[in-house]
Amino acid sequence: MNVFLLLYLCTSAARTDCQVIPVQRWIGPDSYQQCGTAAGQLTASLTDKNRKRLYFICDIQDAGDVGAAQRIELRLTRQSFLL
Structure with missing residues (x-):
């Protein structure tokens, strides 16, 4: 199983317009x-004001779904330039 931490x-x-x-990314049975x-740790480190605008989600992908993993990694690269 692949699990992605998404911000x-x-x-x-x-929260009407979010990126x-x-x-x-973690791979394995305890991912x-x-x-x-x-x-939880990242959320706890946010200020109260930022907790209203930022949040973290764990998204599960099948371990065999390599295409989805690559699409997410490519999206990270593109978005890192936008920031």
């Missing part, structure tokens, strides 16, 4: 737990 960067606290940014731990 949703929103322009307002209403998704892949942050990290969802690792992602959940990282998401």
Whole structure:
């Protein structure tokens, strides 16, 4: 199983316009737990104001779905230039 930690960067606290940014990827049977731990730690490190605009989601992909993993990694590269 592949698990991706995704950051949703929103322009307002209403979360109506958000950009998704892949942050990290885990592979293996305990990958969802690792992602959940990282998401919790990252969320706790945000200020109250930023918690309204930023949030982390763990997204599960099949281990055999290499195409999806590559698409997410490519999107990270493109979006990193936009930031």
